[in-house]
Amino acid sequence: MSKEPDPKEVAEQTEDPSERKPGRLSRLRFSKKKDMPGGLWLKCENCSSLIYRKELEAAGRVCPSCSFHFTLPGRQRVQSLLDPGSWEEVFADITGLDRLSFTDKIPYSEKLAKTAERLGQNEALICGRGSIEGRSVILAVLDFSFMGGSMGEVVGEKLALASDLARVEGRPLVIFTSSGGARMHEGALSLMQMAKTCSALQSLSDAGGMSICVMTHPTTGGVTASFASVCDLVLAEPGALIGFAGPRVIAATLKQELPPGFQRAEFLIKKGMLDGLVSRSELRPMLGRLLDYAKGSHVGGDVEDDLAADEVPNRLSGGRTDSRTPSERGKVRLDVPSAESSN
Numbered sequence: 001m002s003k004e005p006d007p008k009e010v011a012e013q014t015e016d017p018s019e020r021k022p023g024r025l026s027r028l029r030f031s032k033k034k035d036m037p038g039g040l041w042l043k044c045e046n047c048s049s050l051i052y053r054k055e056l057e058a059a060g061r062v063c064p065s066c067s068f069h070f071t072l073p074g075r076q077r078v079q080s081l082l083d084p085g086s087w088e089e090v091f092a093d094i095t096g097l098d099r100l101s102f103t104d105k106i107p108y109s110e111k112l113a114k115t116a117e118r119l120g121q122n123e124a125l126i127c128g129r130g131s132i133e134g135r136s137v138i139l140a141v142l143d144f145s146f147m148g149g150s151m152g153e154v155v156g157e158k159l160a161l162a163s164d165l166a167r168v169e170g171r172p173l174v175i176f177t178s179s180g181g182a183r184m185h186e187g188a189l190s191l192m193q194m195a196k197t198c199s200a201l202q203s204l205s206d207a208g209g210m211s212i213c214v215m216t217h218p219t220t221g222g223v224t225a226s227f228a229s230v231c232d233l234v235l236a237e238p239g240a241l242i243g244f245a246g247p248r249v250i251a252a253t254l255k256q257e258l259p260p261g262f263q264r265a266e267f268l269i270k271k272g273m274l275d276g277l278v279s280r281s282e283l284r285p286m287l288g289r290l291l292d293y294a295k296g297s298h299v300g301g302d303v304e305d306d307l308a309a310d311e312v313p314n315r316l317s318g319g320r321t322d323s324r325t326p327s328e329r330g331k332v333r334l335d336v337p338s339a340e341s342s343n
């Protein structure tokens with residue numbers, strides 16, 4: 001099982017700046033960085049320049065010096081991506097169980113309750129209906145501020161449910177990931193979510209549905225190794241750390257130096273693991289264009305495309321009007337220079 005970053009440190013990275021206490025150590029991702037007192041300034045983990053926190057927020061959490069894309073909290077992602085007023089959250093009431101009675105510093109059940117109270121949401125995955133530039137979608141966003149965006153039973157279940165909803169309602173599924181991997185507090189049960197989520201996405205694909213995953217910084221462990229990598233289109237934000245085990249673990253195991261840029265999105269696109277790099281400011285128009293590829297099939301209808309109830313069983317049985325196979329439909333060329341190496 002992959003190692004999940006310490007949720008405390010994770011929380012420090014993404015928590016509301018107004019709640020920060022002066023002098024607290026802040027770790028940006030996996031490296032130790034000391035924040036300036038008061039939390040007004042922070043250091044870019046990529047270029048090390050000091051950034052005024054308000055300036056960073058105004059720039060959509062993109063470094064003004066080097067364009068490094070900082071992790072975006074889940075709710076902020078939803079807000080920045082969807083058309084205003086189109087968001088309708090679903091499956092928000094599903095909560096986790098501490099089946100193993102797991103305790104580290106505090107009992108897992110207590111940790112879940114505290115995190116849920118602090119963030120005002122029950123789990124790390126946020127799902128709902130919405131529209132992107134007028135195209136109706138099912139959106140699922142992994143929130144790194146909730147226990148490192150780790151995947152336990154609830155995250156797996158909600159992702160599978162979101163995929164099923166996309167299938168039944170004939171909407172494309174858009175997923176955003178930022179995760180430390182499987183949730184160690186749930187043991188093998190968290191690993192089982194890898195098979196479940198992939199199975200749900202396969203059912204969506206078999207029914208002619210379309211899925212797009214945008215991997216954001218950082219996407220690691222069991223999330224990379226399951227649903228994030230099997231969507232029809234796999235995109236990433238620039239500079240995102242994407243991998244299974246962390247680079248330090250790999251370097252220590254192999255006992256050799258890793259190539260420059262190892263496990264970064266720019267490195268991985270050359271290896272064919274990603275279909276495209278899309279900067280945060282370009283995401284909405286890019287997703288809008290990609291979602292248009294889904295038109296002509298029974299998925300990706302207009303926002304006003306209300307399904308008649310009797311159409312649903314037909315959709316569930318896999319009937320579609322698009323003659324292309326799901327894999328063929330996934331093979332589209334992205335209008336970004338970096339996508340030339342994709343298939």
Ligand SMILES: [Zn+2]
Nearest residue numbers: 044047063066
């Ligand atoms: Zn920077």
